[in-house]
Amino acid sequence: MATFRFELNGRPTKNKTYVVYLRVTVGGKRKLIKTMVEIARPSDFNAKCKGENWIRGGVRDAKVLNAQLADILAKAKETYKELDKEGEVTTVALAKEMNTEAVSPSFLAFAR
Incomplete structure (x- = not known):
């Protein structure tokens, strides 16, 4: 069984924002998958939320x-x-499969 949870990167990017990662654990092995969600302050992220409110309402x-x-x-x-x-x-297979789905087929057709 796999576990999924969101984590915040402790280091800010060049834009002074913090990236939210999806942490996947399968069989004791962990992998962080970068999301496109970025927030301005670490206090705006709630890792132990009830429901689906990871980003605070403010x-x-x-x-x-x-x-x-x-x-x-x-x-x-x-x-x-x-x-x-x-x-x-x-x-690794889960992260690879999720990243390949992010590439749209229209882009590949355009590149060819």
Whole structure:
């Protein structure tokens, strides 16, 4: 069984924002998957939230950011179920599968 949770990077980026990561644990192995969600202060992030309110309500666009994180979590769980059916569940395979889904086929057609 896999566990999923969101973590905040302790170091700010060049833009002085903090990146939210999805931490996936499968069989004792951990992997951090970077999300596109960034917040201005570490105090705006709530790792031990009730429901799906990881970004505190005082942040501008908190509902949108929480919806994005919920979508990422749902996608990770769905990807885990697909890999579990195939019997190839590892943290590396899960992260790789999630990153390949992010590339749209129209971009690949454009590149060719």
